[in-house]
Amino acid sequence: MITNKTTLVGIIGWPLGHSLSPDMHNAGFTHLKLDYAYVPLSVHTGNLAAAIAGLKVLGFRGANVTIPHKEAVIEHLDELDASAMEIGAVNTIVFDDGRSIGYNTDAEGFIYSLYAANVPIADNTAILLGAGGAARAVVAGLLDNGISKVIVGARDIDKVTKFVHQFSGNKVIPCDWQSQQFEQLLSTGEIIINSTPLGMYPEISSAPPVNWQAVNKKAVAYDLVYNPLQTTFLKTAAAHGIRTISGEGMLVAQGAIAFELWTGERAPFKVMHAKILELLTKS
Numbered sequence: 001m002i003t004n005k006t007t008l009v010g011i012i013g014w015p016l017g018h019s020l021s022p023d024m025h026n027a028g029f030t031h032l033k034l035d036y037a038y039v040p041l042s043v044h045t046g047n048l049a050a051a052i053a054g055l056k057v058l059g060f061r062g063a064n065v066t067i068p069h070k071e072a073v074i075e076h077l078d079e080l081d082a083s084a085m086e087i088g089a090v091n092t093i094v095f096d097d098g099r100s101i102g103y104n105t106d107a108e109g110f111i112y113s114l115y116a117a118n119v120p121i122a123d124n125t126a127i128l129l130g131a132g133g134a135a136r137a138v139v140a141g142l143l144d145n146g147i148s149k150v151i152v153g154a155r156d157i158d159k160v161t162k163f164v165h166q167f168s169g170n171k172v173i174p175c176d177w178q179s180q181q182f183e184q185l186l187s188t189g190e191i192i193i194n195s196t197p198l199g200m201y202p203e204i205s206s207a208p209p210v211n212w213q214a215v216n217k218k219a220v221a222y223d224l225v226y227n228p229l230q231t232t233f234l235k236t237a238a239a240h241g242i243r244t245i246s247g248e249g250m251l252v253a254q255g256a257i258a259f260e261l262w263t264g265e266r267a268p269f270k271v272m273h274a275k276i277l278e279l280l281t282k283s
């Protein structure tokens with residue numbers, strides 16, 4: 001039951017589409033018998049400042065932030081945590097004593113899901129497909145955990161080069177994913193990650209261009225896309241004898257970290273994961 005004592009959190013984005021986060025978080029709140037409710041909130045770009053001010057005065061405890069507001073929201077917040085500062089984007093807001101604090105739980109969620117699957121990171125090489133917002137969190141997380149090299153391939157070499165310049169040092173290397181050089185580098189990767197939306201429902205037959213024959217057979221293929229759970233990228237990797245990991249683990253982990261920031265309670269990870277799997281297998 002929602003009353004005037006219920007603590008509210010939500011997700012802001014545009015167009016919001018069908019977000020799985022409300023069901024995932026509400027399942028967690030119910031399990032821990034917390035008087036919290038998570039609501040979807042469609043916020044048009046022009047209304048972002050008013051929406052943040054509105055959430056604050058309405059007494060919201062926090063919010064998740066999704067496309068297209070992850071970067072634009074920064075100027076409307078009072079503070080940024082180190083995670084958001086490093087990535088340059090916010091996916092979680094906490095309202096605390098009248099102040100709004102921005103966090104980014106994507107990098108930690110991604111890393112959590114890799115370790116949960118027993119994938120070592122330190123001193124290894126990752127091949128990353130795509131150079132957008134999620135890729136930035138992935139690279140930040142990998143660098144913080146001692147990756148030796150990240151080769152970033154995407155369709156537009158100028159954009160990849162610009163992307164790579166955001167990271168200091170020389171561990172992040174840009175590449176045109178259609179080039180011969182990229183094909184040669186494929187064999188050097190222990191982890192190959194899709195951070196493009198290619199393969200996401202409803203365009204489920206699409207996938208980034210990977211010559212799987214050239215990929216190291218001991219590599220792990222990781223897809224940030226979680227709907228469907230088995231993307232064309234992962235199915236093709238598996239057909240070549242390569243171990244696969246779907247993005248739903250990251251979705252749950254980044255959500256669990258946000259849950260803990262809002263409630264101060266340990267997130268019921270298994271309950272939240274089961275809810276996501278239930279939603280993704282029935283759709």
Ligand code: NAP
Nearest residue numbers: 130131132133134135154155156195196197224247250251
């Ligand atoms: P984004 O900022 O829009 O970046 C997407 C990247 O994919 C860009 O490099 C883009 O290249 C490339 N791309 C897009 N469409 C393409 C196409 N048709 N052909 C080739 N390249 C294409 O998106 P994002 O925020 O990084 O999200 C990427 C994916 O990760 C989404 O599917 C999102 O749902 C997923 N994600 C999952 C989680 C999770 O918890 N599992 C968390 C965050 C994101 P251009 O710049 O050239 O367009």
